[in-house]
Amino acid sequence: MTLRITDDIGALIAALPLDIAERLREGNRFEDLLEVVLDLGRPCDARYVDGDVQLADSEITWDDIEYVVSRIGDFGEDNRAGIERTLHRISAMRNRRRAVIGLTCRVGRAVYGTIDIIQDIVELGESVLLLGRPGVGKTTMLREVARILAEKRRVVIVDTSNEIGGDGDIPHPAVGRARRMQVMTPSMQHAVMIEAVENHMPEVIVIDEIGTELEAAAARTIAERGVQLVGTAHGNTLDNLMMNPTLCDLVGGIQTVTLSDEEARRRGTQKSVLERKAPPTFDVVVEIQDWDRVVVRSDVAASVDAILRGRVLPAEIRVRRPSGEIETLQEEAPSRAASVQTSNADAPIQSSKSKRRPAPRPTADQVRGTPLRIYPYGLNQNRIRQASRHLNVPVFLVNDIGEADALFTLRTYYRKRPQVIADAERRNVPVYVLRNNTVVQMEKYLADIFGIRQNNDAVHSAMEETRDAITQVMGGHQNAVRLAPQEAYVRRMQHDLARDSNVLSRSSGKDPRRYVTIYSGR
Numbered sequence: 001m002t003l004r005i006t007d008d009i010g011a012l013i014a015a016l017p018l019d020i021a022e023r024l025r026e027g028n029r030f031e032d033l034l035e036v037v038l039d040l041g042r043p044c045d046a047r048y049v050d051g052d053v054q055l056a057d058s059e060i061t062w063d064d065i066e067y068v069v070s071r072i073g074d075f076g077e078d079n080r081a082g083i084e085r086t087l088h089r090i091s092a093m094r095n096r097r098r099a100v101i102g103l104t105c106r107v108g109r110a111v112y113g114t115i116d117i118i119q120d121i122v123e124l125g126e127s128v129l130l131l132g133r134p135g136v137g138k139t140t141m142l143r144e145v146a147r148i149l150a151e152k153r154r155v156v157i158v159d160t161s162n163e164i165g166g167d168g169d170i171p172h173p174a175v176g177r178a179r180r181m182q183v184m185t186p187s188m189q190h191a192v193m194i195e196a197v198e199n200h201m202p203e204v205i206v207i208d209e210i211g212t213e214l215e216a217a218a219a220r221t222i223a224e225r226g227v228q229l230v231g232t233a234h235g236n237t238l239d240n241l242m243m244n245p246t247l248c249d250l251v252g253g254i255q256t257v258t259l260s261d262e263e264a265r266r267r268g269t270q271k272s273v274l275e276r277k278a279p280p281t282f283d284v285v286v287e288i289q290d291w292d293r294v295v296v297r298s299d300v301a302a303s304v305d306a307i308l309r310g311r312v313l314p315a316e317i318r319v320r321r322p323s324g325e326i327e328t329l330q331e332e333a334p335s336r337a338a339s340v341q342t343s344n345a346d347a348p349i350q351s352s353k354s355k356r357r358p359a360p361r362p363t364a365d366q367v368r369g370t371p372l373r374i375y376p377y378g379l380n381q382n383r384i385r386q387a388s389r390h391l392n393v394p395v396f397l398v399n400d401i402g403e404a405d406a407l408f409t410l411r412t413y414y415r416k417r418p419q420v421i422a423d424a425e426r427r428n429v430p431v432y433v434l435r436n437n438t439v440v441q442m443e444k445y446l447a448d449i450f451g452i453r454q455n456n457d458a459v460h461s462a463m464e465e466t467r468d469a470i471t472q473v474m475g476g477h478q479n480a481v482r483l484a485p486q487e488a489y490v491r492r493m494q495h496d497l498a499r500d501s502n503v504l505s506r507s508s509g510k511d512p513r514r515y516v517t518i519y520s521g522r
Contacts, residue, residue, distance in 0.1 A: 004111070004112040004113060005031075005109050005110070005111050005112075006109065006110045006112075006174070007030070007087075007107055007108070007109040007110070008083075008085075008086040008087070008088070008108075009030045009033070009107065011083050011086045011088065012036075012083065012086070012088045012105060012107060013025070014071070015068055015071040015072055015083060015090075015105075016036060016067075016068060016105070017064045017067050017068070019056060019058075020036070020038075020044050020055050020056065020064075023046075023055040023056060024036070024046065024055065027046070027053070029048060032048045032049045032050065033046060033047075033048055033107050034047045034048060034049060034106070034107060035047040035104055035105060035106045035107065036055075036104075036105040037102075037103070037104055037105070038060045038064060038065065038068065038102065038103045038105070039060060039093070039101070039102040039103075040059075040060055040061070040062065040065060040101040040102060041059050041060065042059055042060060043055070043056055043057060043058065043059060043060070044056055044060055044064075065100055065101070065102075065103065068090070068103055068105070069092075069100060069103075071083075072090050072167075073167045073168065075092055075100075076161070076184075076185070076186075077185045077186060077187075078160075078161055078185075078186045079091055079092040079093075079094065080092075080161045080162075081167065082108075082162050082166060082167025082168070083167055084166075084167050084168030084170075085166055085167070085168050085170055085172060086108060086166055086167065086172065087108025087109065087110060087163070087166045087172055087174065088105065088106065088107060088108040088167075089105075089106045089108055089161070089162075089163060090103055090104070090105050090106070091103070091104045091106070108163070108166070109140070110140075110143065110172065110173075110174035111137075111140050111144070112144065112174070113144075114137065114140055114141050114144050114291070115141060115144040115145055115148050116320075116326065117292075117294055117318050117320050117326055118141075118286055118294060118296065118318070119148060121284055121286070121296065121298070122145050122148070122149060122230060123148075123149070125228050126228070126283035126284050127223050127228055127229040127230070127281065127282045127283050127284070128145075128229075128230050128231075128282060128283070128284045128285075128286060129231055129232070129233060129250060129281075129282035129284070129285050129286070130142060130230075130231070130232045130233075130286050130288060131232075131233055131234075131235045131236065131237065131238070131240070131241060131285060131286065131287045131288065132232070132234075132235075132236070132287065132288035132289075133234070133236055134234065136288050136289075136290060136291075137288060137290075137291055138208075138232040138288060139163050139164060139208055139232065141288065142164060142206060142208055142230065142231075142232055143164050143165075143174050143175060144174075145206065145230050146164065146175050146176065146178040146204075146206045146230075147174060147175055147176035147177075147178065148176075149178070149204050149206075149230075150175070150176045150177040150178035150204075151176065151177065153203040153204055153228075154179075154200075154201065154202050154203045154204070155177075155178040155179065155202060155203070155204040155205075155206060156178070156179050156180070156181060156196045156200050156202040156204070156205055156206070157171075157175060157178050157179065157180040157181065157206045157207075158181050158183065158189065158192050158193050158196055158205065158206070158207045158208075159180050159181065159182055159183065159208070160183040160186050160189045160208065160209070161183075161186070161208075162182065163208060164180070164206065164208055165178075165180040178206065179200065179202075181195070181196050181200075189207075189212075189215055189218075190212070190214040190215045190217070190218035191218075193205065193207060193215070193218040193219070193222060194218055194221060194222070197221075197222055197225055197227055202227060203227065203228060204227065204228045204229075204230065205222055205227055205228070205229050205230070206230050206231070207219070207229070207230075207231040207232075208231070208232050209232055209233065209234070210231050210232070210233045210247065210250065211233065211234070211246070211247070212246065213246055213249070216246065216247055216249045216250050216281070217249070219231060219250060219281050219282075220249065220250075220281045223281045223282070229281070229282065231282075233247055233250065235247075236287065237287055237295075238251065238285050238287065238297055238300070238303060238304070238307070239307065239417075239419060239422050240419065241285070242254060242304060242307065243418075243419065249277075249278075249281065250280065250281045250282055251276075251280045251281070251282065251285070251300055251304050252276040252277055252278050252279060252280040252281075252300075252301065252304055253276065253277035253278055254274050254275070254276065254277060254308070255274070255275060255276075255277040256272055256273070256274055256275075257272070257273060257274075257275050258271055258272050259271050259272075259273060270415075273308075273309075274308045275305075275308060276301065276304050276305055276308065279301060280300040280301050280304065282300055283298075283299075283300060284296065284297065284298050284300065285297045285300050285303075287315075291320075292319060292320040292321075293317070293318070293319050293320070294317075294318050295315045295316070295317055295318075295331065296315060296316040296317075296318060297313075297315050297316075298316065299313070303315075307417070310417070314330055314331045315331040316328060316329075316330065316331070317329040317330070317331055370394070371394040371395070371396050372393070372394065372395050372396070372405050372406065372446075372449065372450070373396045373397075373398045373403055373404050373405045373406075374395055374396070374397055374398070374404060374405070374406050374407070374408055375397075375398055375399075375400075375401050375403075375404035375406070375407045375408070375420075375424070375429075376397055376407075376408050376409075377407060377408065377409040377413055377418070377420055377421065378409050378410050378412075378413040378437075379408055379409065379410065379434070379437055379442075380437055381397055383437065383438070383439045383442055384397065384408065384442055385397070386439050387439050387442035387443040387446055388446060390439070390443055391443055391446055391447060391450070391452060393446055393450050393452070395446065401420055401423050401424050401427065401429060402427065404424070404429055405429070405430075406429065406430045406431075406432060406449065407420070407421065407424045407429055407430070407431045407432065408432050408434060408442070408445070409421065409431065409432075409433060409434070410433070410434055410435075410436070410437060411433050411434070411435060414431070414433045432445050432449075435488060436488070436511050438511050438512040439512060440487055440512050441487070444487075458490075459490055459493070462483070462484065462486050462490050462493075462494065463493060463494070463497065465483055465484060466483060466494045466497050466498070466516070466518065467497070468481075469481035469483060469518040470497070470498060470501045470503055470518055473503055473518055473519065473520035474501070474503060474520070476520070478520070479519065479520050480517055480518065480519050480520065481517065481518045482515060482517045483515055483516045483517065483518065484515060485509065485512065485513045485514060485515045486514075486515065486516070488511075488514075491507055491514065491515075491516050494516045495507075495516065498516075498518055503518055503519065503520065504518070504519035504520075505517065505518050505519065506519065
């Protein structure tokens with residue numbers, strides 16, 4: 001399907017001061033125009049897709065602001081207004097006395113043909129949630145959904161800021177035969193959603209920007225009454241929505257449950273786990289990445305359950321080619337479960353998805369000249385630098401996961417699955433999960449990555465010291481012997497040896513100076 005765009009740009013230009021309108025006509029770049037910004041005491045700027053352009057050297061005056069305000073509709077409580085029977089949006093900035101001191105005049109365009117990339121999904125009758133960052137085209141696609149569905153079904157639009165159907169009492173032609181209910185104040189949007197279902201017998205409700213708990217609850221009520229719901233929300237991915245405490249109910253909500261010992265062993269997890277609380281409000285989530293590319297998650301319940309269990313279900317990627325053809329691809333999503341190397345009791349835990357740069361094991365001479373860029377998440381950066389100096393290896397700490405060769409974090413953070421870890425695994429960046437935030441632990445991980453052989457006699461020496469201490473307390477030479485501080489896995493081995501020798505042992509202190517004491521009696 002060929003895209004067709006209508007923007008009624010003449011109506012917006014006519015509402016601007018004459019000198020600004022003339023400069024815009026001289027530039028003749030209306031197809032690329034996004035916004036015109038008028039701030040009191042500053043020159044006027046025009047924002048295009050490729051950057052901003054200053055339209056005049058003179059500053060905006062009170063008369064300029066009043067000129068525009070007098071030629072548009074009334075501002076609502078959300079400080080938004082429009083031009084009747086157009087999709088343009090004018091947003092106001094006010095001072096403390098509520099006087100308008102700035103205007104953002106956003107060009108509204110009706111784009112026909114954007115729905116073809118997901119038309120088969122919305123026509124199935126399932127509730128669909130469109131996710132995307134601001135400006136990516138959610139409202140434009142939602143408007144087209146309303147028009148297409150209204151050709152065969154009863155569609156009611158709940159239009160909070162008149163962005164879907166335009167300003168004025170008569171909806172813009174871009175919504176087709178769909179009916180529209182305007183919202184007096186944004187805080188009443190949830191009530192108007194329920195009113196639409198109770199009073200007007202819709203088969204489809206279309207709602208833009210679900211953003212509060214009351215609106216999420218109203219959306220669930222609508223879905224449970226058998227009405228198809230098509231809405232939008234801010235967020236890049238399903239993971240973002242799950243981490244949003246206000247809107248996570250749209251995908252079922254998340255709760256912490258405690259498993260029995262048997263169930264925890266069966267699942268191979270800890271006893272406290274996160275699970276979906278209820279069926280999702282929306283059956284399908286569409287992540288809008290740009291105008292011509294979307295990610296479709298057709299089974300929201302299964303996708304949420306998989307993410308909570310450390311896995312990712314492959315999603316469907318749809319791309320519109322320049323020819324207009326829609327190409328469907330399958331997302332590759334290996335398991336996100338962490339794997340522990342059993343050959344070494346203190347080996348780094350690395351995400352099984354991180355295969356772009358697995359832990360290399362060349363000799364130290366081969367790798368010491370190659371810097372390792374680490375993204376530290378929840379770790380003491382000074383300790384990482386100290387560990388790299390002790391090993392004499394080149395390590396750089398970065399703040400952008402896109403520049404990182406590896407991500408270091410703690411087990412407590414890894415279990416919470418924050419977005420940065422999900423991004424790292426999606427980029428195939430190795431994720432190393434440390435047991436504690438100590439220099440010794442960091443040295444072991446860096447040594448493993450750089451292939452540096454550490455002194456394996458350290459464990460042997462620690463165990464010999466333990467045997468000597470056991471001999472002393474069993475022989476009655478001492479009542480207690482304090483051993484040298486060791487790592488957790490070495491202390492476990494010391495406790496095991498003491499138990500086998502029928503003597504008492506106890507750990508004391510804090511890492512990295514935590515140590516074991518051997519006692520003679522019970």
